[in-house]
Amino acid sequence: MQKTFQKTGAPSAGGDGGMRAPVGRWAIHRRMYDWVLSFAGGRHAAGALGALAFAESSCFPIPPDVLLMPMCLGNRRKAFWFASICTIASVLGGIAGYFIGWGLWHALEGFFYAYVPGFHKEQFEYVRKLYEKYSFWVVFAAAFTPIPYKVFTIAGGVFGVALAPFIAASAIGRGMRFFIIAGLMWFFGERIVRFVDRYFNLLSIVFMLLLIGGFVAVKLVK
Numbered sequence: 001m002q003k004t005f006q007k008t009g010a011p012s013a014g015g016d017g018g019m020r021a022p023v024g025r026w027a028i029h030r031r032m033y034d035w036v037l038s039f040a041g042g043r044h045a046a047g048a049l050g051a052l053a054f055a056e057s058s059c060f061p062i063p064p065d066v067l068l069m070p071m072c073l074g075n076r077r078k079a080f081w082f083a084s085i086c087t088i089a090s091v092l093g094g095i096a097g098y099f100i101g102w103g104l105w106h107a108l109e110g111f112f113y114a115y116v117p118g119f120h121k122e123q124f125e126y127v128r129k130l131y132e133k134y135s136f137w138v139v140f141a142a143a144f145t146p147i148p149y150k151v152f153t154i155a156g157g158v159f160g161v162a163l164a165p166f167i168a169a170s171a172i173g174r175g176m177r178f179f180i181i182a183g184l185m186w187f188f189g190e191r192i193v194r195f196v197d198r199y200f201n202l203l204s205i206v207f208m209l210l211l212i213g214g215f216v217a218v219k220l221v222k
Contacts, residue, residue, distance in 0.1 A: 045071055049082060050089035057093030058100055058150050061117045064090065065181060072185035083182035087175045094143070094153040094170045101157025118148035127155040135161060136169045143173025 049071060053064040064086050072079040100108065112119040130138045139161075142152035149170075156166050 054093035058097030097153030139169035
C-alpha cells in the first residue's frame with residue numbers, strides 16, 4: 001500500500017504535506033494506483049469500490065484497501081457499508097476467478113503468466129502443494145493477508161478445490177480484512193491512517209499467525 005490518500009483530507013504519511021514528485025510514464029503500477037484513488041471522492045465511488053474488489057480477486061493488481069480506506073475516512077458513518085460492498089464483491093470475484101481456473105485456464109494461462117502480476121508456473125506448483133495439505137486455511141490466509149488472493153482463487157479452480165469450503169474461507173478472510181480496516185477508520189479516523197498504511201502487511205501476517213497458533217493450541221490441549 002502506498003502512503004498518500006487523496007480527496008479525503010487525510011495527510012500524507014511521507015510528511016511532505018501531500019506533495020509528491022511527478023509519476024513517470026514507466027510507473028504503470030503507481031499510475032493505476034493513482035487512478036483508483038481518483039474515484040474516492042466521486043459519486044460513483046461505491047460502484048468503483050465494488051468493481052475494484054471484484055476485479056482484484058482474479059486479475060487486477062491494485063487491492064481494494066487503497067480505495068476502501070479513504071472512502072471510510074471521507075464518510076465514517078458508511079464505513080461498514082463500504083466494507084460490506086468490498087467483501088461481497090471480492091468474494092464474488094473470487095468465485096469468478098475459481099471458474100476461470102476451472103473452465104478457461106488452458107486458454108488463458110499464457111495471458112496470465114505474461115501480463116498479470118503474481119502468476120508464475122513455479123508458484124502455481126507451490127500453491128498446488130499447499131492446497132493438498134491445507135485447503136481451507138490456504139484460501140483464508142490468501143483472503144486475509146497480503147498474499148495475492150487472485151492466484152489462489154484461480155488455482156482453486158485449476159486444481160479442483162471443493163467450492164463450498166473455498167467460498168466460506170474467502171468470505172471469512174475477506175470479511176475480517178475489510179471490516180477490520182473499516183472499524184479502524186471509523187473508530188480512530190485520520191489518526192490511524194499512517195499506522196495502518198505503514199504496518200498493514202506486518203499486522204495482518206502477525207494476526208494470521210496468532211490465529212493459527214490459537215487453533216493449534218486448542219487442538220493440542222484436546
